[in-house]
Amino acid sequence: MGAEVTVRFTVNGRERSVATDPDRTLLDVLREDLELRGAKHGCGEGICGACSVLVDGRRMNACRTAVAKAAGRSVVTIEGLADGDELHPVQRAFLELGAFQCGFCTPGMIVSAVALLDANPAPSDEEIVAGMDRNICRCCSHPRIVKAVRRAVELAEGGAR
Ligand code: FES
Ligand code: FES
Known part of the structure; x- marks a missing residue:
């Protein structure tokens, strides 16, 4: 454990300041200190993507x-994607298509899909698969997840935020 420092950053549009060991993970601080438990602790090793968040717009x-x-x-975490009561198009698409079973991977999947579509608003199926390949669904919902990302493109093109 290192000496505590104060880390200031913006989380979901709100200025936050946390006194912490600087070596703690962003995931632990989000979940334990800021009570944002949408990002999940899956593998803890950078393999499953369940903990995906956006940092300056980049998926990490x-x-x-x-x-x-x-x-x-x-x-930005999964909690910061909706605009008030209005879900992000990717969230709407996942719900519409039921692109999950247990839901454990879903926040990370949605955050990764948002990053993918921000970088490439009209991806091919191959680009969707490649763009989501750092996220693992243990319930094997990948085919529906790809469909949901495709549906999110339609919703976004249709004017949903
Ligand atoms: S929990 Fe972070 S990549 Fe698996
Ligand atoms: S829905 Fe269960 S891990 Fe993806």
Whole structure:
């Protein structure tokens, strides 16, 4: 454990300041200190993507990111994607198509899909599969997840945020 430092960053649009060991993971700080438990602790080794969050718009595995690296940056978690009561198109698409079973991987999947579509708003199926390949669904919902990402493209094109 290192000496505590104060890390200041923005989480879901809100300025946050946390006194912490700088080597703790961003995932632990989000879940334990900020009570944002959408990002999940799956493998803890950067393999499953269940902990995916956006840092300055880039998808990152929060389980492998020291919280100190988030200082001064903008972090977005699954809790920050909806606009009030209006779900993000990717969230709507996952719900519409039931692209999950247990739901454990779903927050990370949705965050990764948002990052994918921000970078490439009209991906091919191959690009969707490649863009989501850092997220694992142990319930084998991958085919429906690909369909949901495709549906999110339609919803976004149709004017849903
Ligand atoms: S929990 Fe972070 S990649 Fe698996
Ligand atoms: S829905 Fe269960 S791990 Fe993906």
